[in-house]
Amino acid sequence: MSKPNKPNKPNKPKNAPRRPAAAVTPDSPCPCGRADAYRDCCAAFHQGRATAPTAERLMRSRYSAFAVGDTAYLMRTWHPTTRPGGLDLEPAQRWTGLEILGTTGGSAFHTEGTVEFRAHFTLHGRPDSQYENSRFVREDGQWVYLDALPSV
Numbered sequence: 001m002s003k004p005n006k007p008n009k010p011n012k013p014k015n016a017p018r019r020p021a022a023a024v025t026p027d028s029p030c031p032c033g034r035a036d037a038y039r040d041c042c043a044a045f046h047q048g049r050a051t052a053p054t055a056e057r058l059m060r061s062r063y064s065a066f067a068v069g070d071t072a073y074l075m076r077t078w079h080p081t082t083r084p085g086g087l088d089l090e091p092a093q094r095w096t097g098l099e100i101l102g103t104t105g106g107s108a109f110h111t112e113g114t115v116e117f118r119a120h121f122t123l124h125g126r127p128d129s130q131y132e133n134s135r136f137v138r139e140d141g142q143w144v145y146l147d148a149l150p151s152v
């Protein structure tokens, strides 16, 4: 009972952890859902080349930061009074899309704003979503996340 050897066949372990879907690259469509490539969109905020001009752009860039795993950006765009001591992202969670449902204020002429959104993700491969009406304030000219308004 011998089979011919197939020396070039890679030895794939069964039940290997699933690789993340496609990783975000600079040329990828930005995870936040705008038409620009990641490089020309939220990456500019993540890398400190620019700051988000509106509360909605900050919200989108924070969603993208979750998608690319940039916890440092999430922390520095979190208001110091509500920022957690640390942030661990769930490795089994994949962010799959962002819907902006509504905004108030949040422009260059405001110091406060809200962004209502639904963020879609999969957790261990199962689709789910998170709804939030987030409150943002502008501190020293930069939008930061304050907290979530209670659901009505």
Ligand SMILES: [Zn+2]
Pocket: 030, 031, 032, 033, 034, 038, 041, 042, 043, 060, 061, 064
């Ligand atoms: Zn973006």
